[in-house]
Each structure stands twice: as structure tokens, then as C-alpha cells.
Amino acid sequence: MSTANYYVPAQSRWPIFASLALFMLALGAGTLINGLRTDSGGVGLVILLSGALLMGLILVGWFGNVIKESRTGLYSEQMDRSFRWGMMWFIFSEVMFFAAFFGTLFYVRTLAVPWLGGEGEKGVSNMLWQGFQAQWPLMTTPDMEQFPGPQAIIEPWHLPLLNTVLLISSSFTVTIAHHALKADRRPRVVLWLAATIGLGAAFLLFQVMEYIEAYQEMGLTLHAGIYGATFFVLTGFHGLHVTLGTLMLSIIWLRVLKGHFEPDNHFGFEAVAWYWHFVDVVWIGLFLFVYIL
Template identity: 50%
Template sequence: MSGATTAYYVPHSARWPIVGSIGLFIFFYGFASWLNDAPLGREMFFLGVGVMVFMMFGWFGQVAKESESGAYNSQVDSSFRLSMMWFIFSEVMFFAAFFGALFYARTFSGPWIGGIGGGGADVTNALLYQGYDYVWPTNGPGDIGGNFQQMGWFGLPLINTLLLLTSGVTCTFAHHAIRAGHRKPFILWLLATVTLGFIFVFLQAEEYMHAYSAMNLTMNSGIYGSTFYLLTGFHGFHVTMGAIILLVVMIRAIRNHFSAENHFAFEAAAWYWHFVDVVWLGLFIFVYLV
């Protein structure tokens, strides 16, 4: 252990992971409580949000200071890259579970209770759900949530698709710019990417408000409503986080933190952003189009 440039850097006091764990616990406990109308659910949710924001400011700042001080060597850089790869893989599996739930509901459980398929589906339909004809989208035999309209692909969903695809292009242009050592174009392309990301989130909020107020499409609208908001809502959360991360990267770029040789913080954010783009394409096809 002869120095920072040869030794594998380990922080002396890594308090931010425990702060983040506490924040996540409060966040999800509050969110679940809020959904179930439990006491203090909303307050716990926003307290968790506050703890998470505090954690991100502190942790991002610490990592930036460590990077700019020259504390990281090539081994640490490799660890960062492997960690980001495994993180994105975990996100792939996260969304795969929800896509799997949508697929199962549409292909197996829905048709089965509608009397379609073998295994006694016709008997189950005749005894328990007589008169129910399965057609997707559905809110089930109980007509849960009442009548609703299906969310179409044209309009805001299509606009948001074009916005995210364009943001992927601007993010790639930013990557080429920093690799060539062109700092100003790098910042401008980053600004374009961040702007498109936040516009996407704003338009998705508009879509949700229209769905609730004009279409009676809510999270209580049976399996269709729950899977629609589960998939698009979690994706919107990921877009929000990705845009915030890119915003932090842009602020660091303005402060001249990156060079053509050293810019993995941006690369990690770019990987995440492209992953978000790909997930949205899957959502657009299987939630809105099919």
C-alpha cells in the first residue's frame, strides 16, 4: 500500500449506504402505507424522499471529490464498471418480472377464467365466472373500478417515444464529444438530453392526469390498470432518476471534471439512459400497441 494511485481505495467511513438503506425503507413503507390508506403513509413517503435526496447529494459529492483528488486507480475503475453492469442487469430482471406479470395475465390467467384453453377452463368459467368473455384490456369478471377507456398509442405516448429516442441520440453525441475532448459540445448535448428527459416526465404526468380524469383509468381498474401504472410508473421513476443523474454529470462537466480519458461517471449514466430507452420501447409495444 504505497499510495492512492497504486492502492485500492476504500473509504474510511462509508455512512451513505446505511443512510440510503434507511431512506429506501421509509420511502417504500410510506408508499405502501399510502396506497392502503394507512395512517402517516403520505408523510412517511415524503420523509423517505427527503432522506434519499439528502443521501444522493452527499454520496454524489463524496464520490466526485474522491475522483477529482486522484484517489481512484484502474482497479477501482474496473470495479465501478462491473458494478454498473450488475446494477443494470438487476434492473433488467426487475422489469422482466413486471413484463412477465403482464404476459401471464394476458396469455394465461385472463383467457383461463374466460373459459379459453384446457385444464378445466370451461368448467371454471361456467361455475365461477359465467357470462364473462375475456377480451384484453380487461378489469376482470368483477368489472373492478367500473368502465374505463384503453390508453392508446397515439398522442402523448408516441410523442414520449420520439422524445426518448431523440434523447438517446443526443446522449450518444455527448459521448462522442467528450471522447474527442470537445467540452462545450459535450455540455450542450448533455443539456439537450436532460431537457428531453424532464419533458418526458412532464408529459407522462399529463398523460396520467388525463387517464384519471377523462378515461376513468386508475390503478383500481383491474389487472389492466394495475399493470399499466406499475410498468409505466416505475419506468417514469427510472427516467426521473436518470435525468437527475445526467443533470449532476452536466454540472460536473461545467466544473471541468471530465476529460477525454477520464469520464466514466458520464459513461455509467449513459449506459443507464440507453437501458431506460430500450425498456420504453418494450413498454410502447406491449402496453400501448399490442
């Protein structure tokens, strides 16, 4: 088919399989979170891991098809524009995804907590929790026996600050790699892309260390009141995005080693770079509103 024509992919089984995998991920995560104190937690973990494995296999096959189509010259300029618009809308959907959780944090801190403390028109809510003192983060819960609050909060100027430096640095390294690719300097692309992957992996390692410290030494868990819930939902979903971004960067790095991409035709690389910059910007918001303020 001539590259001047618009390429229409053949019917694919990947979308329906991906929908099934996403359903398993959502079902498994919900069952796991709601069943941590019951036997259903183990079932949720199995469903979650099965969905993750299925999604991984789907992405390998699906991306493999796209790479093959691209390498055989089936894509035109119109297809390239379609990919770019698709990636922009995808990132916009991710922006709104995190906006919902940041909105929850704003609502709790700015509205709900002061109301419970006796402020505003809904100050009567104070009757629901006698003796409640409006402060953030909330270190107590209405039922301290079943849902104890955290004993301490994470200091922002240690691991969180280090992770901030790592992610901001990774934005610079992936940009250097991008410019090197446009200049057709592949050894530099390989080097700086590997550095970006290393920084992303280091971020994830330090986040795991932070979680272990929070659970074991601070009593900061998903059940530690609204502070624990919002903390782990926001940082956990971000960590999931960093994991996905690091995997995407690794795939791009392998493709560069195999000679893929041209200085004037490398949207696969650009798309991953866009996604990585988005992940970095979200972390800056998390560092400010979750850890510092």
C-alpha cells in the same frame, strides 16, 4: 496514496442510511397504494415523501464523497474496473426488476385471462366470474361498483408515440455528447447534454398529462382492474427511473460545467449514459406490450 494501489474507502454511514430511506420508500408506497380509499393513504404519502427526501440528501452526500475521492486521484485502474462491474450488475438488477413486471403482464394476458374465459385445463375458473369474456384489455371487473373498470384505454399514437420519439432522440443526443467529451469538445458536451435533459423533462411532462387524462377522463386508475394496475405499475416505475436518470444527467451536466471529466477518464459520465440507454430500451418494450399489443 499512489494511484497504483487499490483504494479502500473508509467506513461510511451512507449505506445504512440509504437502507433506512429505501425501507421508508417501500413502506410509504405500500401504505399509500393499499390505503387510497382509507385514512391510511395520507400516512403513506407522508412516509413516502419523507423517504424520498432522505434518499435525496443521502445521494447528495454520498455522490459528493465519491466525486471528491475521484478528483483527488485516489482511484486506480482497478477501482475503475470495480465501478464498471458494479454499474453493470446494477443495470442487470434493474433488467430483472422490469422483467418481473413484464412477466406478470405476460402471465395475465396469456394464461390467467384465457383460463377465466374457459380455456385450458383451468377453465373451471370461469365459475368464479360468471359471464366473463376473455379479452385484453379487461374493461370490466367482478365488482364494478367498488372497482369499476376503465371507460377507455390510452391511444398509443398520440402522447405515447410522442414520448417514444423523445426518448429515442435522447439516446442519440447523449451519445453525441459522449463522443464530444472523448474529443474534448466541451461546448458540444454542454449543449447536447442539456438537450438530453430537456428531452427527459419533456417526457415526464407528457407522462403527467397522460396520467391526468387517464384518471379524469377515462376512469383508468390503479383500481381499474388488472389492466389499470399493470399499466400504472409498469409506466409508473419507468417514469420514476426517467426522473432519476434526468437528475443524474443534470448532475453530470453541472460537473462538465465545472471542468470535471477528461477525454480518457470519465466513467461517471459513461455510467449515466449506460443507465439512460437502459431506460430508453425499457420504454420501447412498454410502448409495444402495454400500449400497442
